[in-house]
Amino acid sequence: MKTYRLLVFVSLTLFSSLKMLGVNSAEINSIEIQQINQIIISVDESGAILFNEEKTELSSLEKQISDRIDFFVEKGFDKPTVTIRIFEDTSTEILENIKAEVRKTSIEFLDIQQTKKVEKKVEEVDSLDIQKYKKIITAWKQQNETDRTFNKADVEFVRNVYKRMNFNQMMRAGKLPSFVPKVEELDTIN
Numbered sequence: 001m002k003t004y005r006l007l008v009f010v011s012l013t014l015f016s017s018l019k020m021l022g023v024n025s026a027e028i029n030s031i032e033i034q035q036i037n038q039i040i041i042s043v044d045e046s047g048a049i050l051f052n053e054e055k056t057e058l059s060s061l062e063k064q065i066s067d068r069i070d071f072f073v074e075k076g077f078d079k080p081t082v083t084i085r086i087f088e089d090t091s092t093e094i095l096e097n098i099k100a101e102v103r104k105t106s107i108e109f110l111d112i113q114q115t116k117k118v119e120k121k122v123e124e125v126d127s128l129d130i131q132k133y134k135k136i137i138t139a140w141k142q143q144n145e146t147d148r149t150f151n152k153a154d155v156e157f158v159r160n161v162y163k164r165m166n167f168n169q170m171m172r173a174g175k176l177p178s179f180v181p182k183v184e185e186l187d188t189i190n
Contacts, residue, residue: 040052040053047094066105
C-alpha cells in the first residue's frame with residue numbers, strides 16, 4: 001500500500017494533467033493529504049527529541065508544530081496530524097511532556113507508535129574464530145550420532161561465535177547444528 005501511495009504521489013507530481021485509471025479524484029486527494037499533512041516527532045535511543053527527523057528541544061516543539069500547522073493551512077489542509085514515535089523503554093515523562101506540548105497547539109489527531117529496540121551485534125567475529133567454529137562443527141558432524149561427544153568449552157565457544165556472526169558469516173560458516181546441546185545442558189557435559 002505504501003508503494004502504491006508513493007507511485008500515486010509521484011505520478012501526481014510528474015503527470016498532474018493525466019487521469020489515472022482506477023483511481024478517483026477523492027482517493028487521490030486523500031492519498032496526497034496523508035503523504036504531506038503529517039508532523040512526526042520521534043524520541044531516539046538516547047532520549048533526544050526529533051521534529052521531522054531534526055534534533056530539537058522540548059521547549060521548541062510548540063512553535064515548530066504551530067509553524068507547520070500554518071504551512072499546512074496555507075496549502076489548504078485543515079486537519080494536520082502528529083505522530084509520536086518512541087521506543088518501548090522511552091520514559092513516560094518524556095512522552096507526557098511531548099503530548100503536553102502538542103496539546104498547546106490546534107492539533108486534533110495524535111498517533112503514538114511504539115517500537116522495540118533492536119540489539120546490534122557489538123563485535124564482528126574474526127576469521128580465526130570462524131575457522132575454529134567450522135572445524136569443531138565438522139568434527140561433530142563426522143562422528144557417529146550415537147558416539148558423538150561434546151566438550152563444554154567447545155560447546156560454549158561454538159554457541160558464542162554463532163550468536164555474534166552476521167548473516168554473511170553464518171552463510172559461509174554454516175548454521176549451528178540442531179544436535180548441539182542447549183546452554184542449560186552444559187552442566188552435564190565434561
